[in-house]
Amino acid sequence: MFDTRHPNIKKLLASLAFVTLSLQTCVELSPQVPPPSKFIYFRPQSSSMTDMLRDAPLGQVIRWATKNKILKYPEERDDYDLPTTYSTMLNAAEQNAPMPSSINTRIASYVEPARHRTRASSTLSSDSEMVETSNLEKVQTEKEERSPYAPADKDVEALSLNRIRSRLEAAPYTEARLELEAELSLARTETRPIVPVKTSDGNILVDWYTTDDPANPQNWSDTKRSFISIVICLYTFVVYTGSAIYTSSEEELIHKWGLRPVEASLPLSLYVLAYGMGPLIWAPLSEIPVIGRSPVYATTMVLFTILSLPTAMVNNFAGLLVLRFLQGFFGSPCLANGAATMQDMYSLLYLPYALVAWVSAAYCGPALGPLLSGFAVAVKGWRWSLWEILWAAGPIFLVMFMLLPETSTPNILLRRAKRLRKLTGDSRLMSQSEIDQKKMSASKILVDAIVKPIEITLKDPAIAFVNVYTAIIYGIYYSFFEVFPLVYPVYYGFSLGMVGVVFTCILVACMIGIAIYCAYLHFYLVPDIMKNGLRVQESRLVPALFACFGPTIGLFLFGWTARESIHWIAPTVGITIYAASVFIVMQCVFVYVPLSYPHYAASLFAGNDFLRSAFACGSILFGRPLFVNLGVGKGVSVLGGLSVIGLSSPWAKLGLGPGLYVTAGQWVMGDQ
Numbered sequence: 001m002f003d004t005r006h007p008n009i010k011k012l013l014a015s016l017a018f019v020t021l022s023l024q025t026c027v028e029l030s031p032q033v034p035p036p037s038k039f040i041y042f043r044p045q046s047s048s049m050t051d052m053l054r055d056a057p058l059g060q061v062i063r064w065a066t067k068n069k070i071l072k073y074p075e076e077r078d079d080y081d082l083p084t085t086y087s088t089m090l091n092a093a094e095q096n097a098p099m100p101s102s103i104n105t106r107i108a109s110y111v112e113p114a115r116h117r118t119r120a121s122s123t124l125s126s127d128s129e130m131v132e133t134s135n136l137e138k139v140q141t142e143k144e145e146r147s148p149y150a151p152a153d154k155d156v157e158a159l160s161l162n163r164i165r166s167r168l169e170a171a172p173y174t175e176a177r178l179e180l181e182a183e184l185s186l187a188r189t190e191t192r193p194i195v196p197v198k199t200s201d202g203n204i205l206v207d208w209y210t211t212d213d214p215a216n217p218q219n220w221s222d223t224k225r226s227f228i229s230i231v232i233c234l235y236t237f238v239v240y241t242g243s244a245i246y247t248s249s250e251e252e253l254i255h256k257w258g259l260r261p262v263e264a265s266l267p268l269s270l271y272v273l274a275y276g277m278g279p280l281i282w283a284p285l286s287e288i289p290v291i292g293r294s295p296v297y298a299t300t301m302v303l304f305t306i307l308s309l310p311t312a313m314v315n316n317f318a319g320l321l322v323l324r325f326l327q328g329f330f331g332s333p334c335l336a337n338g339a340a341t342m343q344d345m346y347s348l349l350y351l352p353y354a355l356v357a358w359v360s361a362a363y364c365g366p367a368l369g370p371l372l373s374g375f376a377v378a379v380k381g382w383r384w385s386l387w388e389i390l391w392a393a394g395p396i397f398l399v400m401f402m403l404l405p406e407t408s409t410p411n412i413l414l415r416r417a418k419r420l421r422k423l424t425g426d427s428r429l430m431s432q433s434e435i436d437q438k439k440m441s442a443s444k445i446l447v448d449a450i451v452k453p454i455e456i457t458l459k460d461p462a463i464a465f466v467n468v469y470t471a472i473i474y475g476i477y478y479s480f481f482e483v484f485p486l487v488y489p490v491y492y493g494f495s496l497g498m499v500g501v502v503f504t505c506i507l508v509a510c511m512i513g514i515a516i517y518c519a520y521l522h523f524y525l526v527p528d529i530m531k532n533g534l535r536v537q538e539s540r541l542v543p544a545l546f547a548c549f550g551p552t553i554g555l556f557l558f559g560w561t562a563r564e565s566i567h568w569i570a571p572t573v574g575i576t577i578y579a580a581s582v583f584i585v586m587q588c589v590f591v592y593v594p595l596s597y598p599h600y601a602a603s604l605f606a607g608n609d610f611l612r613s614a615f616a617c618g619s620i621l622f623g624r625p626l627f628v629n630l631g632v633g634k635g636v637s638v639l640g641g642l643s644v645i646g647l648s649s650p651w652a653k654l655g656l657g658p659g660l661y662v663t664a665g666q667w668v669m670g671d672q
Contacts, residue, residue, distance in 0.1 A: 055405030240365025276613020278332025289433035292411030367506035374500030453607030475619035482623035513583030537595035550581020559636030
């Protein structure tokens with residue numbers, strides 16, 4: 001931290017506070033539409049821009065420096081009135097009456113599939129499902145009570161929906177969430193107050209105030225959600241571009257420091273390895289309610305940006321290796337938490353569209369890196385590629401620091417509960433995330449983040465195969481950065497900059513993949529879910545049934561048409577086929593994995609990220625010797641042969657998945 005007593009720091013904070021207060025005053029002076037009179041509650045009316053600034057890291061720093069006198073939350077304002085539902089419950093005498101059976105029945109109907117719906121659980125007997133349900137509800141709120149002063153009928157309906165809505169993170173990819181979101185979308189058409197729930201030990205769970213509470217990320221405007229999505233995508237693009245942007249500098253470093261080609265590729269391979277290791281730490285850290293996502297983004301991105309300066313100025317190879325590894329490690333939260341941020345804001349039904357944009361940024365980043373640096377390095381020298389990382393990261397960090405709000409529901413409600421306790425002086429007001437956080441320990445976080453993905457991978461052959469197959473195709477993708485310099489300059493006389501232009505074929509492939517996958521979502525998946533509900537998770541592999549042939553076809557086409565006698569467009573078409581089909585396969589995997597084990601989705605993603613990055617790190621190192629010693633045709637054929645492994649997998653999992661993996665699912669669930 002910094003010393004706020006320093007004169008310069010005081011001036012800076014005073015200036016920031018003045019600008020912020022001016023913006024806030026302008027917003028507050030604008031006319032506001034009062035809430036409907038038939039509901040008695042406080043409905044915050046504020047600007048999205050002011051909210052974003054307040055919830056962003058910069059706003060939190062200003063609030064801390066001014067002791068919360070600037071950028072106040074509604075609960076901190078003098079004119080704030082505690083919602084009637086909360087004041088009534090706080091003032092009521094202790095009640096021990098059980099919750100009406102109608103509500104319990106309704107809640108149970110939505111919670112039943114919530115936590116561990118796996119491919120195995122879908123085939124188990126109804127008795128087994130009841131056991132799973134009972135395990136799910138072993139939380140402190142399992143014996144919740146309802147205040148006798150709560151509204152009746154339609155407000156009871158809102159209660160039964162929204163008390164579960166605040167805990168959707170426990171089951172982010174299940175039928176329960178889909179059904180719940182469908183009813184919530186109808187409830188948002190009119191403002192309904194949400195009645196808080198009292199637990200068996202007397203705590204009152206802090207939730208959203210209304211069905212359209214503006215603090216709920218899923219209630220944010222399309223403009224606000226789109227802005228945040230764009231920032232996350234740009235952040236992801238910059239970090240992924242930072243990996244391959246260095247490849248244009250390899251040849252000059254070989255001559256400058258007398259390196260072997262394999263040694264010159266180490267800064268790239270270590271960067272890739274590091275951003276695969278980072279999610280093992282950053283993913284579980286961001287899931288701790290008291291921390292959230294935004295602090296992790298801001299802290300690591302500022303370190304990534306700062307490290308970019310010495311990386312571009314280093315004068316020895318060992319220092320370059322260390323700095324590149326640290327760059328990748330601190331840039332990895334976009335890989336660890338990008339999908340989680342999208343999930344916070346978008347409903348389950350339309351989340352795949354948001355994920356398409358995010359995955360596209362990650363997929364195209366490495367491909368465009370050589371293009372961005374190729375021409376500049378040829379004229380300005382090898383350092384230029386590393387300077388470009390700093391120039392791209394700096395503006396993104398500033399935008400994130402000033403305008404990227406917190407999206408984690410557990411964190412938002414935890415902070416709201418703290419403000420309400422300060423306002424009322426009543427310690428019974430708690431969020432569900434605070435209760436859950438008390439049960440967290442370093443050992444449990446470590447088990448869920450590292451041990452559990454390994455256990456599931458070893459016990460479930462489907463997850464094991466998915467991890468191995470995605471690691472192979474991801475490693476092949478990064479091997480292109482070693483084979484392209486052996487093909488296009490040698491056979492076709494391309495310059496360093498023109499080799500970067502060839503990588504744009506991956507951008508074209510990505511656009512083709514987006515068009516195909518979005519058409520599948522729009523014309524098949526979304527209508528099918530709306531009509532029939534969520535099917536077994538293997539049904540998400542339908543696009544992969546056809547796309548799985550693409551990697552093998554594309555690789556063999558590239559490998560055996562890359563020669564002087566054949567036009568350069570032929571091998572380029574092969575790479576395009578490979579890249580487009582891999583994009584579709586990866587999209588299917590990103591949906592299939594979390595549906596298999598919802599509760600461990602983040603950990604499974606982190607494990608998959610590590611395996612992919614580890615194999616990609618190795619492929620960068622063995623790629624050039626492979627192609628030099630065997631030749632381009634035979635070397636690429638080896639990789640094409642590895643890709644054959646994936647041809648039968650989607651068909652087998654789609655046809656046999658639910659029955660084939662019952663035993664594996666029982667093994668995993670038996671340890672819970």
